[in-house]
Amino acid sequence: xxxxxxxxxxxxxxxxxxxxxxxxxxxxxxxxxxxxxxxxxxxxxxxxxxxxxxxxxxxxxxxxxxxxxxxxxxxxxxxxxxxxxxxxxxxxxxxxxxxxxxxxxxxxxxxxxxxxxxxxxxxxxxxxxxxxxxxxxxxxxxxxxxxxxxxxxxxxxxxxxxxxxxxxxxxxxxxxxxxxxxxxxxxxxxxxxxxxxxxxxxxxxxxxxxxxxxxxxxxxxxxxxxxxxxxxxxxxxxxxxxxxxxxxxxxxxxxxxxxxxxx
Numbered sequence: 134x135x136x137x138x139x140x141x142x143x144x145x146x147x148x149x150x151x152x153x154x155x156x157x158x159x160x161x162x163x164x165x166x167x168x169x170x171x172x173x174x175x176x177x178x179x180x181x182x183x184x185x186x187x188x189x190x191x192x193x194x195x196x197x198x199x200x201x202x203x204x205x206x207x208x209x210x211x212x213x214x215x216x217x218x219x220x221x222x223x224x225x226x227x228x229x230x231x232x233x234x235x236x237x238x239x240x241x242x243x244x245x246x247x248x249x250x251x252x253x254x255x256x257x258x259x260x261x262x263x264x265x266x267x268x269x270x271x272x273x274x275x276x277x278x279x280x281x282x283x284x285x286x287x288x289x290x291x292x293x294x295x296x297x298x299x300x301x302x303x304x305x306x307x308x309x310x311x312x313x314x315x316x317x318x319x320x321x322x323x324x325x326x327x328x329x330x331x332x333x334x335x336x337x338x339x340x341x342x343x344x345x346x347x348x349x350x351x352x353x354x355x356x357x358x359x360x361x362x363x364x365x366x367x368x369x370x371x372x373x374x375x376x377x378x379x380x381x382x383x384x385x386x387x388x389x390x391x392x393x394x395x396x
Contacts, residue, residue, distance in 0.1 A: 139169070139172040139173075141369065144378075145376055145377045145378035146173060146372060146373060146376045146378050147173055147174050147376070148170060148173040148174050148175035148231070148372070148375060148376060149173075149174035149175075150174070150176075151174075151175045151176070151230040151231055151375070152175070152176050152177075152178075152225075152226040152228060152229050152230050152231070153170050153175045153176070153177055153178070153229070153230065153231035153232070153233060153375065154177075154178040154180065154218070154219075154222040154229055154231070154232050154233065154270065155167050155170065155177060155178070155179055155180065155233040155235060156180045156181075156209065156218075156233065156234055156235050156236040156263070156266070157180070157181060157235040157236030157237065158177075158179035158180055158181055158187070158190060158235070159179070159181040159183065159186040159187055159189075159190050160181075160186075160336070160337070160338070161334070161336035161337065161338055161339070161364065162235060162286060162331070162334055162336060162364050162367050162368070163181075163233075163235040163236065163286075164190065164364075165336075165364035165365055165367070165368045166233055166235060166286075166367070166368045166371050166372075167179055167190060167194060168194060168197075168368070169365070169368035169369070169371070169372050170231075170233075170372065170375070171194040171197065171198040171200045171202070172197075172198055173372055173376070174198075174200065175200065175231065175375075176200055176201040176202070176226055177194070177200060177201070177202045177203070178202075178203045178204070178205060178221075178222040178225050178226070178229075179191060179202060179203070179204045179205070180204070180205045180206075180207060180209075180218055180222070180236070181204075181206065181236075182206060182207070182208050183206065184204070184206040187204035187205075187206055188204065190202075190204075191203075191204050201226075203222075203225040203226070205218055205221045205222060205225075207221070209236055209258060209262035209263075209266065210254065210257045210258050210262060214262060215261075215262050215263075215265035215266035215268075215269060216265065216269050218266060219266055219269035219270050219273065220269075222270070223270075223273050228273065228274075228277050228279070229270055229273065229274065229281065230274075230279070230280075230281050230282070231281060231282045231283075231284070231375045232266070232267060232270045232281070232282075232283045232284070233284045233286065233371060233375070234263035234266060234267060234283070234284065234285045234286060234308075235286040236258065236262070236263070237258060237259045237286070237288075237304075237305075238254065238255060238258045238259065239255070239298065239301045240254070240255055240300065240301075241297040241298055241301070242297060242299070243296075243297055243299075244299045247299055247300070251300065252299070252300040255300035255301055255304050256300060256303070256304050256307075258304075259301065259304035259305060259308060260303075260304040260305075260307045260308050260311070263285065263308055263311075264307075264308065264311045267283050267285075267311070267312075267315055267326070270283065271283065271315060271319055271324060274319075274322070274324050275319070275322045275324070278322070279323075280322065280323030280324055280325075281323070281324045281325070282324070282325045282326075282327075282374060282375045282379075283312070283315055283319075283324065283325070283326040283327075284326075284327055284328070284329065284371050284374050284375060285308055285309065285311075285312040285326070285327070285328040285329070286328075286329055286331070286367070286371070287305045287308050287309045287312075287328045287329065287330045287386065288301070288302075288305040288330055288331060289330050289331060289332045289388055289389075289390040289393050289394050290302045290305050290306075291305035291306040291308065291309045291328075291330055291386070292306075292309070292330055292386065292388060292394045293393065293394045293396070305330075308328070309328045309330070309386050312326050312327065312328045312384075312386070313326070313384050313386075316383045316384030317384065320383055320384075325374075325379070325380075325382065325383040325384075326383065326384065327374045327379075327382060327383065327384065327385050327386070327387065328385070328386040328387065329367060329370045329371060329374070329386075329387050329389055330386050330387065330388045330389065330390065330394070331362050331366075331367045331388075331389040331390060332352075332356060332361060332362055332388075332389070332390035332391060332393045333349075333352060333361040333362065334361065334362045334363065334364055334366075334367060335361050335362065335363050335364075336364055339361065343361065349361075355393055356390065356391040356392060356393045357391060357392035357393075357395070358391030358392060359391070360391065361391075362389055362390070362391070366389055367389050370387055370389050374387075
């Protein structure tokens with residue numbers, strides 16, 4: 134049964150008629166973004182690696198919100214994954230208006246114990262894949278001539294160093310700068326590109342990694358608001374950047390971090 138849209142997503146924050154591709158859409162922040170976009174009226178292409186999880190997400194969101202949803206099970210770490218996903222997503226609705234680059238991984242380890250294979254895997258998923266996907270989606274948007282919005286889910290670790298996150302910080306910082314290049318080059322075509330940079334978000338994985346008080350305490354001490362984020366606080370920022378309410382916002386990286394990156 135179709136349910137009422139979230140009242141937060143009204144007026145200029147509506148995404149009715151917009152076609153959006155969301156990567157990493159079955160878990161954590163990505164799943165919450167997908168729900169927020171569906172509630173705001175967008176038609177969706179959900180991407181992930183597990184077809185079963187994607188099918189379940191499609192069924193749940195379609196039943197709740199009545200929006201059109203397609204799925205694409207693709208491993209973005211594969212060499213041709215980004216180009217294949219861009220093609221399949223555009224084919225699903227005859228074009229795209231929004232790309233949310235959310236998929237990412239992390240393999241924490243000290244700098245002095247850096248595993249080259251894990252370093253390469255992190256760069257491949259967190260930087261290479263979203264950068265090439267954005268390039269391919271942008272090319273289609275330029276050809277269509279209808280503008281668009283590209284949103285990068287980066288991290289506060291892109292803006293401030295985080296111990297034991299050498300590859301992760303490097304990949305996310307690179308992605309933030311890549312997004313600024315998109316904004317610079319694509320702005321004349323009416324395509325906006327922006328990043329959101331969350332602190333620790335209390336998804337299921339976030340709870341697992343940061344649930345221990347002893348581990349969380351030093352990080353919490355650096356956040357003026359004194360708490361970690363919850364998924365909808367990231368999703369709200371992403372919906373805003375995708376919407377007409379942010380029509381003059383381009384090339385920014387927005388910390389969703391309670392003040393962590395102020396220093």
